Structure formats: C-alpha cells, structure tokens
Amino acid sequence: MxxxxxxxxxxxxxxxxxxxxxxxxxxxxxxxxxxxxxxxxxxxxxxxxxxxxxxxxxxxxxxxxxxxxxxxxxxxxxxxxxxxxxxxxxxxxxxxxxxxxxxxxxxxxxxxxxxxxxxxxxxxxxxxxxxxHEKIARGFALSVGQWLMLGVALIAYAALSAPSRALPPEWRDVQMLAIAVVMFGALLALLAFGAVRLVRRLRRRG
Known part of the structure; x- marks a missing residue:
C-alpha cells in the first residue's frame, strides 16, 4: 500500500x-x-x-x-x-x-x-x-500564553537535543538528567490530562 x-x-x-x-x-x-x-x-x-x-x-x-x-x-x-x-x-x-x-x-x-x-x-x-478572541476560541489563532508555551517548548527541545559538545561545560553533565525529567514530566502531564477528561466525562454521564 x-x-x-x-x-x-x-x-x-x-x-x-x-x-x-x-x-x-x-x-x-x-x-x-x-x-x-x-x-x-x-x-x-x-x-x-x-x-x-x-x-x-x-x-x-x-x-x-x-x-x-x-x-x-x-x-x-x-x-x-x-x-x-x-x-x-x-x-x-x-x-x-x-x-x-x-x-x-x-x-x-x-x-x-x-x-x-x-x-x-x-x-x-x-x-x-x-x-x-473568536479565532482563538475556534482554534484559528494562538493566544499569547500559547505562543509563550510554544516558544519555551522549542527552546527546551533545542537545548535537550543539542550535541553535548555544543553546550557549556557546566550543562553537559545535567543534559541526560534534564531529558529524563522532561520525559517524566510529559508523561505525568498526559496522565493528568487523561484523568481530567475521564472525570469530566463521568460527571456528564452522571
């Protein structure tokens, strides 16, 4: 296919x-x-x-x-x-x-x-x-907060994915730790988001 x-x-x-x-x-x-x-x-x-x-x-x-x-x-x-x-x-x-x-x-x-x-x-x-405001509500535009979150995410991604030799010496030792923390935090955020949606769905059914 x-x-x-x-x-x-x-x-x-x-x-x-x-x-x-x-x-x-x-x-x-x-x-x-x-x-x-x-x-x-x-x-x-x-x-x-x-x-x-x-x-x-x-x-x-x-x-x-x-x-x-x-x-x-x-x-x-x-x-x-x-x-x-x-x-x-x-x-x-x-x-x-x-x-x-x-x-x-x-x-x-x-x-x-x-x-x-x-x-x-x-x-x-x-x-x-x-x-x-109507465009933001319909998903046609991003709010200021969303732009800031996107910018922070891009900066974090660039820093975490950069080769170790491209980082300052004091950052190299914590790069792997930072990657693990970000992955763990993303997993927790996904679990929390899923839990919130599940609770809302159960409340609507109730």
Whole structure:
C-alpha cells in the first residue's frame, strides 16, 4: 500500500478550514476566520471535491515529474560527458531541479484556486471576519500564553537535543538528567490530562 501524502492531507485540511459555520450559515474565507461569503452546503462540497481532485492530480503528476527529472538527468549527463558540450551539461543540471519547478508551479495553482472560489462567491452575502478572541476560541489563532508555551517548548527541545559538545561545560553533565525529567514530566502531564477528561466525562454521564 502506498504511503499517505501527509503534505496533501494537510493542504486538504487547510482548505476545509476555510469553511466555517456561523449564525446558521456556512461561510467561506480565503484564510480561516477571515472575512467571508455565505456559501451553500452543496457549493461547499463541490468546491472541496474540486480542490481534492486538483490536489490528487497534482500529486500524481509530481511523481511523474520526479521520474522524468531522473531520466533526463541521466540522459543529458551521459551525453554531456560523452560529447563534452556545455549545453548538455546545463540541461542535465536543469533536469536535476525539474521536480522543484513543478512543485512551485503546482503550489501557485492550488493557491489561486482559493481566490477563484472567492471570485465565484463575490456576489454572495458578505460576513465580517472573526475577532481575535473568536479565532482563538475556534482554534484559528494562538493566544499569547500559547505562543509563550510554544516558544519555551522549542527552546527546551533545542537545548535537550543539542550535541553535548555544543553546550557549556557546566550543562553537559545535567543534559541526560534534564531529558529524563522532561520525559517524566510529559508523561505525568498526559496522565493528568487523561484523568481530567475521564472525570469530566463521568460527571456528564452522571
């Protein structure tokens, strides 16, 4: 079985996040929680299916472009070495990055798809963008506290995963201890979170 394309899945989820339920209507915006237009459920399903079909088509063509890049690289590289022609060598180098140009072009096309949907809904009822608090409540934005926690987590990860020789001498002896403490703390936090959710679920049932 072929491995799932996580990048494609993330893009599909990102496009689905452009649709939101609000005041009994379905809203489309080019960015989650932004200014939107009212859209019917049938239209939303049609747009999402078209975007999914476009993404899967691009994924298939990207795979073909990778194979074409490898074949052309070998072909032009072999001819360039045999005939010592700078043009063939240049074509070999260009073929090496053919898949990269394909990926950029496909990204642009998929980004433009959102704005084609926006243009198609230009005459639909406009809806204001969500406030920052509304975006945070819906998970479209991070609060200041969440940004701080993310920053601390990244700093801690960088410090704990850094090679011992990259750390100050006084930190090297406690690096392994710090890793163990962080892992133990993360385990306790997960257990506490699970316990809290279990208690809340039992209270709702009761």
């Amino acid at each position: 072929a491995a799932r394309n996580t990048s494609l899945d993330n893009e599909l989820q990102g496009f689905a996040a452009c649709f939101r339920a609000q005041s009994g209507h379905l809203i489309f915006s080019t960015s989650p929680g932004g200014e939107g237009r009212v859209v019917s459920e049938d239209e939303a399903v049609g747009f999402w299916c078209n975007y999914a079909a476009l993404s899967h088509r691009h994924a298939r063509r990207f795979g073909h472009s990778v194979w074409a890049s490898v074949v052309l690289l070998i072909l032009f590289g072999t001819l360039g070495v045999k005939y010592r022609m700078p043009l063939l060598t240049g074509l070999a180098l260009l073929s090496m990055f053919g898949w990269w140009f394909t990926a950029i072009a496909q990204r642009i096309i998929r980004a433009c798809f959102k704005y084609r949907v926006w243009d198609a809904l230009a005459h639909h009822t406009p809806v204001r963008a969500l406030t920052r």
